[in-house]
Amino acid sequence: FDRGNCVISATDRRHLFNFSSVAETPRFPGAVLRAIASGWRFSPIVKIISGGYLSVTTNQDRALNGMAGQRVNQIMENPYGSKTVNHYLNPAAFTLPALGTLGNMGRSGILGPGTWQFDMALSRTFQIREGQRIEFRAEAFNVTNGLRVNDPVTNLNSNTFGQITSSKDPRIMQFALKYLF
Secondary structure, X not given: OOOEOOOOOOOOOOOEEEEEOOEEOOOOOOHHHHHHHOOOEEEEXXXXXXXXXXXXXXXXXXXXXXXXXXXXXXXOOOOEEEEEOOEEEOHHHEEOOOOOOOOOOOEOOEEOOOEEEEEEEEEEEEEEEOOEEEEEEEEEEOOOOOOOEOOOOXXXXXXXXXXXXXXXXXOEEEEEEEEEO
């Protein structure tokens, strides 16, 4: 009954792709162009991840054994709705088990939504004196500021069951200036 995908979604990601690189502008001729455009480092990072595995549960004690988070019955082969924010899981695909019984759903049998993200950093070190320099760094996470959704609500008793009600972070930017001596 408890065979299934790993419960901890962070440890069971079937598809995970990370791409990162670093590119640096060349040392340009001419004092003005060299001072403005030379030595900048650009570092993009692309991350694509498949969704984690979910279990549909109820907060009711249907098995009459005091066990929390009991799984429900899946009555349709396809548990998904239109896979949109408002209808990721189909509520008609699930029902509560009869009193005194456990549900027929295996553990972590539904794949949640996957995600992708584009982050980048821009940095440059400015030499002040022989043993002194200043490093400037700008970083942006979720550069495209796109909607990256979390998992849908999987408690069958919730009014928002099957809906995605939260998202991952919006674009976050940070800047740093470091003096090295």
